[in-house]
Amino acid sequence: MTDFGLSEEHRELRETVRRFAQDKVAPVIGKYYERHEFPYELIKQMGGMGLFGLPFSSEFGGMDGDYLALGITLEELARVDSSVAITLEAATSLGAMPIYRFGTDEQKRRWLPDLIAGEKLAGFGLTEASSGSDAGRIRTTATLDEATNEWVINGGKVFITNSGTDITSLVTVTALTGPDEISAIIVPSGTPGFTVAPGYSKVGWCASDTHELTFDNCRVPAENLLGQRGRGFAQFLSILDEGRVAIAALATGLAQGCVDESIKYAKEREAFGSAIGGYQAIQFMIADMESRAVTARLAWRDAAARLVAGQDFKRAAAIAKLHSSTVAVDNARDATQIHGGYGFMNEFPVARMWRDSKILEIGEGTSEIQKMVIARDLGLR
């Protein structure tokens, strides 16, 4: 595996997370997944390791790391399991990051330390039932009640990660605060009028927390506005650009996990008198899978390097997200094929990876949206 660009500290972080994923996550995650249960105990341990603070400053209890450190961590987690990886990804780059980037000092001091410690989680409410890729067409409204100096929020959000756990402290929602004016507003968990529906029955990511949210005359103080009024759309686009680098790392991890599991299985499983790993049909499949995983890694590392260096990374992030998610789906399909009937059994990690892979081509910008971003960045309008 290529190590280029990784400092000794990053390599050590990778080794630590790998050890954690193998020793602590792998033995127990299957049961959580089967029961559609959120793995609080694992999340707590990840918090203790400082993983939720990776891209944040130590001023708020963070690790003073960067998106490269976060990506490495997500890749190693997803190599074993995507539910804990997406929980971390959503908590950091979607949950805490908007407050870190756009919050007032008061908002940062109030919310960030718990989020960064992994003791609390935040959700990011953008998608609505009738607006996904076309995220500017949201219908949720927030009206300022000048008498009480409160936002009155009405509407609903769908597919919101980390929005309904026992430790969710807030959800940042985007809402129309005027005609063609989108703003972001912090809604603390438990605010009257804010209802969290029971968790979805999902195809994959079954040990992660995802809910539909409704807001019915939900009132929050005017100072809960996050960032500038009317800048909500631009803010979440920049948050999603960074998030794509993280999701690409996660997808690369899943793709690599498929390779790991397939090599192990191909060496053990015998057919027609010898291990199937000796047959060219299997060898070529695994060689293709490994090649795809490596190129996916190159793509997300390139995007992360640009992001960390403060360069324009929009196109690189879209390419990395597009490519790595395609690779994840391809590798999951092939790994399942190599495992034969066992690959269709939920108790095998590759079955989980197969179920977890498809969403990667959809969440945080579909593949089609990534292609739009890339084409526009190439000057095609």
Add this chain to the structure above:
Amino acid sequence: MKIVVLVKQVPDSGAERNLRAEDNTVDRASANNVINEMDEYAIEEALRLQEAHGGEVTVLTMGPQRATESIRKALSMGPDGAVHVVDDALSGTDALGTSKVLAKALERLNADVIICGAESTDARGQVLPHMLAERLGVAALTGARKLTVDGSQLTIERQTEEGYEVVTAATPAIVSVWDTINEPRYPSFKGIMAAKKKPVETLSIADLGVDAGEVGWAGAQTTVKEHTKRPPRSAGQKVTDSGEGGVALVDYLSSEKFV
């Protein structure tokens, strides 16, 4: 409270390990060298003591230059600094010689509590804590599965085959721990970054006032005369079930005293 943790670099017990043909010592050059597993529990216990009672945690290692890697790893978990005794003359030192060197280093460190793993996975002698206690004239609380501190009073639960014994002693003392005592933490990224900047003092045996003749091959009181590789696993015994298979299995288990 001043706490010193003894950390040894050993060949990874999860991989194949060998003794060198020429001198019957552990082949460390070709091995994947890691922190002795039990020592991670000792580090964790030291950090928990520090969190509860304040003070300072220092890692003490005797070993070749490459043991620095393990020292940095240990420091990334949280200790404040380390002392590395490194000297070419130490090659070939046995347990008695090791205890002599470490005791000299410990005299300089003035610890209230010395914590170490109950054994190392390479030698598994379990003698070092006792030797150190004897040389330093401090109490030895060995084989702990639990440690509590009340002022200058240390109490351990010593793990035995039948259960446990409660043993107490006043500081200064040496405590050796089993892997039942806690769950070692994983280093955080901040810990990994900080470990690079923590002070690591290196000492030679001359710094400690130990004569080269007392350690190494020359000073060794024990020698390994020969070694043989563990025989490969034999094929085992096949029981064909022709209606009496269960009985045959029980007979076998009973002959091996499993039932």
